[in-house]
Amino acid sequence: MLKRVHFPASALPYLLVAPQILITVIFFIWPASQAVYQSFLIEDAFGLSSEFVWFENYQVLWDDDQYFDTFWRTIVFSVCVAVLSMGAALILAAFADRVVRGATAYRTLLIWPYAVAPVLAGALWVFMFNPTLGIFPYMLDMVGIDWNHYLNGTQAMMLVIIAAAWKQIAYNFLFYLAAMQSIPRSVIEAAAIDGAGPMRRFKDFIFPLISPTTFFLLVINAVYAFFDTFGIIHAVTQGGPANSTTILVYKVFNDGFIGLDLGGSAAQSVILMFLVITMTVVQFRYVERKVEY
Amino acid sequence: MVENRPILSVVSHLVLILGVVIVALPIWITFVASTHDAVRMTQVPIPLLPGSHFVENFKETLFGTGLSSSAGAPVWRMLLNSMTMALMIAFGKISISLISAFAIVYFKFPFRMGFFWMIFITLMLPVEVRILPTFEVVANLGMLNSYWGLSIPLIASATATFMFRQVFLTIPDEMLESARIDGAGPMRFFWDILIPLSRTNIAALFVILFIYGWNQYLWPLLITTDSDMTTIVVSIKQMLEAAEQSPKWNIIMMTALLAMIPPVFVVVAMQRLFVQGLTETDK
Numbered sequence: 001m002l003k004r005v006h007f008p009a010s011a012l013p014y015l016l017v018a019p020q021i022l023i024t025v026i027f028f029i030w031p032a033s034q035a036v037y038q039s040f041l042i043e044d045a046f047g048l049s050s051e052f053v054w055f056e057n058y059q060v061l062w063d064d065d066q067y068f069d070t071f072w073r074t075i076v077f078s079v080c081v082a083v084l085s086m087g088a089a090l091i092l093a094a095f096a097d098r099v100v101r102g103a104t105a106y107r108t109l110l111i112w113p114y115a116v117a118p119v120l121a122g123a124l125w126v127f128m129f130n131p132t133l134g135i136f137p138y139m140l141d142m143v144g145i146d147w148n149h150y151l152n153g154t155q156a157m158m159l160v161i162i163a164a165a166w167k168q169i170a171y172n173f174l175f176y177l178a179a180m181q182s183i184p185r186s187v188i189e190a191a192a193i194d195g196a197g198p199m200r201r202f203k204d205f206i207f208p209l210i211s212p213t214t215f216f217l218l219v220i221n222a223v224y225a226f227f228d229t230f231g232i233i234h235a236v237t238q239g240g241p242a243n244s245t246t247i248l249v250y251k252v253f254n255d256g257f258i259g260l261d262l263g264g265s266a267a268q269s270v271i272l273m274f275l276v277i278t279m280t281v282v283q284f285r286y287v288e289r290k291v292e293y
Numbered sequence: 294m295v296e297n298r299p300i301l302s303v304v305s306h307l308v309l310i311l312g313v314v315i316v317a318l319p320i321w322i323t324f325v326a327s328t329h330d331a332v333r334m335t336q337v338p339i340p341l342l343p344g345s346h347f348v349e350n351f352k353e354t355l356f357g358t359g360l361s362s363s364a365g366a367p368v369w370r371m372l373l374n375s376m377t378m379a380l381m382i383a384f385g386k387i388s389i390s391l392i393s394a395f396a397i398v399y400f401k402f403p404f405r406m407g408f409f410w411m412i413f414i415t416l417m418l419p420v421e422v423r424i425l426p427t428f429e430v431v432a433n434l435g436m437l438n439s440y441w442g443l444s445i446p447l448i449a450s451a452t453a454t455f456m457f458r459q460v461f462l463t464i465p466d467e468m469l470e471s472a473r474i475d476g477a478g479p480m481r482f483f484w485d486i487l488i489p490l491s492r493t494n495i496a497a498l499f500v501i502l503f504i505y506g507w508n509q510y511l512w513p514l515l516i517t518t519d520s521d522m523t524t525i526v527v528s529i530k531q532m533l534e535a536a537e538q539s540p541k542w543n544i545i546m547m548t549a550l551l552a553m554i555p556p557v558f559v560v561v562a563m564q565r566l567f568v569q570g571l572t573e574t575d576k
């Protein structure tokens with residue numbers, strides 16, 4: 001990765017990497033190592049002294065049913081968000097790929113939610129689902145469904161899933177559309193000549209050919225649902241009612257900043273770090289084989 | 294299109310229109326809510342067509358205190374904060390990534406790969422997994438409630454460094470050879486050859502990073518306690534809380550609208566660069 005023709009060593013390259021490296025060390029590596037260190041400590045109730053306890057904080061998490069519930073909930077949440085938004089994006093991209101006239105207009109109209117901050121997406125949807133004012137509870141009431149996500153945990157979960165999936169449709173759509181447009185026309189035409197109808201072509205040709213994109217998007221959506229949806233949860237439900245929408249990231253924030261349980265929060269951070277590292281490795285190992293657009 | 298199937302074409306358009314409607318519905322409801330007065334917005338069912346109070350709400354939101362109970366800074370101030378933070382993050386990330394990619398690709402020096410891996414590691418440490426210790430570092434450096442604290446800790450960027458590295462690797466070696474024959478030093482080569490050659494990549498990345506910076510939530514939430522430093526995106530949450538006492542939904546939704554206009558405008562106006570930036574950075 002070094003250029004064959006390059007400059008000789010001097011002080012200059014060190015000066016050039018210095019800003020990036022300084023920020024990385026001060027704001028990334030040092031805090032992360034602090035998190036690892038703190039995860040082995042327990043502070044007393046007044047924060048005056050702390051004791052080195054090895055893996056006790058992890059042991060506490062391991063024995064904590066609530067933590068397992070949170071873990072499981074995060075996975076359910078991520079799978080629902082990924083399936084919902086990737087499914088919708090796949091359908092829209094398949095039809096957009098067919099349309100000759102107006103394809104770019106549709107694209108423009110479908111991609112802008114990417115620019116909406118997660119917390120704003122949450123605000124828009126919580127307004128539409130406001131139990132007294134919202135348009136959807138009003139309509140649901142007509143068919144006899146009583147909507148109140150402040151009291152009903154399942155409904156609260158559905159609301160944050162919808163808000164999170166809505167925001168991500170744009171991203172998935174763009175990548176699916178690009179993948180479909182990169183399939184050589186001749187392949188699809190040959191299939192058509194052999195008598196494969198549109199459904200058959202989608203099922204047996206287009207979908208298998210874009211599977212690398214599907215895999216890539218699965219990883220990206222999992223990372224998004226795990227980490228970037230904090231704003232939605234924080235604005236819409238604050239993890240409630242009764243923890244029914246508390247996901248892992250929200251729990252780290254809540255235990256650390258609100259509950260001030262430093263050791264426990266740090267141990268959770270370290271577990272999250274391992275998750276991110278795993279996902280990044282998976283992404284880098286397999287994305288290399290991704291189709292070229 | 295492979296074959297002519299009129300019915301399928303009609304169905305395609307119908308599905309796409311339905312998709313656009315579903316995607317656009319929240320923004321339409323928000324817009325409508327921002328054009329009515331506060332009283333109308335407390336009556337069920339809420340309106341689905343715009344009212345006549347848009348200008349009035351706009352003025353009250355931008356220059357008034359927004360919601361009296363939130364006692365926050367005026368909205369124009371928060372927009373200014375968001376804009377400053379987003380621009381600082383975008384410029385900062387691009388500048389430091391350009392020079393570090395330049396060093397890694399064009400110089401041979403001890404610890405070169407070590408530095409490269411250190412930058413790579415930042416990819417695996419999002420703010421969310423090191424919330425408390427990073428907050429402590431920033432507090433100890435006295436950077437709470439400042440633009441520096443809002444932007445500097447976020448401007449290290451592995452993805453941007455990788456992208457520029459990729460771009461530099463595609464530039465032919467003959468460029469450097471001829472530049473050296475003409476007597477250009479490293480910095481001259483950087484300014485006069487590398488920067489002009491990567492101009493569209495810089496622009497594409499800028500679009501993505503501006504949106505990234507503008508939409509930051511957790512970080513500004515942690516380090517701004519002074520309401521004068523709050524960003525518009527963070528203020529939405531406070532307004533939603535205040536809404537439980539005084540439901541001025543017209544003002545809240547106008548604020549939400551103002552908060553999403555700059556990044557949405559950037560995406561729609563610079564669509565080509567946006568798509569390029571998105572596919573390049575995530576590769």
